Amino acid sequence: MIVQQLVNGLTIGSIYAMVALGYTLAYGILGLINFAHGDVYMVGAFVAYFCITVLDLNVIVSFIISLVISGILGALIEFTAFRSIRTGSRSSQLISAIGVSIILQNAVMLTMGSDTKPFPKVMNTSVYEFTNITISSTQILIMIVALIFMIMLYFLIYKTRVGISMRSTAQDAAMSSLMGINVNKVISITFSIGAVFGAAAGILVGIYYNSIVFNMGSSMGLKAFVAAVLGGIGNIPGTMLGGIVLGLAESLGATLISAKYKDAFSFIILIFVLLFKPTGLFGKKEIEKV
């Protein structure tokens, strides 16, 4: 039973980690919390849904189209909602993010409807049984896709020129511009990458639970935010681990304590982290941003 919950926890934890990276990237580069990020995750799922059901496109193509559109959306959100108030107060940034969130949810609700949509079956779900655990092919898919995405991100951030520019901009934007970096461009790219991760997670969740709804980003957004804070917001490897830990804690808590409180666990964890280790479990004293 417990081993089974570990598998489930790892699956949902991979999703949390992917969405949480969007928060961490935005925070790392601009020091702001993009509370519209959960809705980008939702839009990602809906774009794929639209491509598959309405346009009748193949799954992989739909996945890619959704990531591209979401990437553009991420950059657009930064440009319209955050750029002009980059040096403004936290509260104006928060309000701006909430505004974007309302716009995205309503846009999807008005165009696609407010009911829960059945996400099309994209693969034959087979279930593998081992001695005392079962693992489904969708769970394996989720973990593999998440792993591939995280390895790619790690490579991008730590091994490429774009990655160096992202880290330098996070550390010292003015100096980066003196080095010849177009800081606005780097910030756009960073938001795009975060959005792509959110959208990919949204599609995976659609496949996993077979259903999507216009406000699905609200609770996921909050949980992924908790995961980011748990791992150390701004810290990429920490955020990845934070997502996994949150997924595991939730699944184990549901079994060992009570399933009724499943959603409450993440907020209890958030409160404890903020009280006792505000830089996160894996945060250093000084957070290494992006």
Next chain:
Amino acid sequence: MIKVENLNIKYGGIAAVRDVSFQVEEGKIIALIGNNGAGKTSTLKTISGLVIPSKGRIFFEGNEITGMKPHEIVKKGIVHIPEGRHIFPNLTVKENLIMSSSSRNVTKNKFYEEMNNALQSFKVLKERENQLAGTLSGGEQQMLAIVRGMLQAPKLLMLDEPSMGLAPLVVEEVFRIIKDINNNGTTILVVEQNAQVALSAADYGYVMEVGEIILHDDAKSLLANPQVKKIYLGENDD
């Protein structure tokens, strides 16, 4: 090479620099000296595009650059090593140097060759190339900032208080490097509170006080100037 005309800088309505004009001739070392708050840093920041002037114009090689973005200005060959060095503490020494290629139009191979040559002549940096730059000593960080600036292949190199916080021997070393850079054909504009050191290295000097240029002359004459001696060199004119 660079010509600044009637530069005015304001921060929130308060004037920091008023009607400053000066020019830097190609191949020379020009020193800009003055006390705290004189407006030296603001002037450099305006040339490199970090600060937008409220009035005045800046020309580089005959073309106006006023109002251009920092990443565009640096591509024209104006490199600014700011006050406090601003190395990237969480990047390695090597990654800090790799940043220099951003403003340049060179192949990766050519750039790496230049970088490795530079590292050969700065052994302290070579030995620490994979170390986070934030762990370097102050002197090493200043070397890193200068080497990083050099790898940007400047036509004009602007340094803001390169001597700050360094021991006298290291200051000498830094200025020896600055003179070397100049001998290899790079024009230098150096801002300093340490007037003695800066004027000894420079060809020509400007003295700034509360936002205005109050004096300018050959560096040698400034060193001998009683007013400069009294205020900036801590000597009494007897």
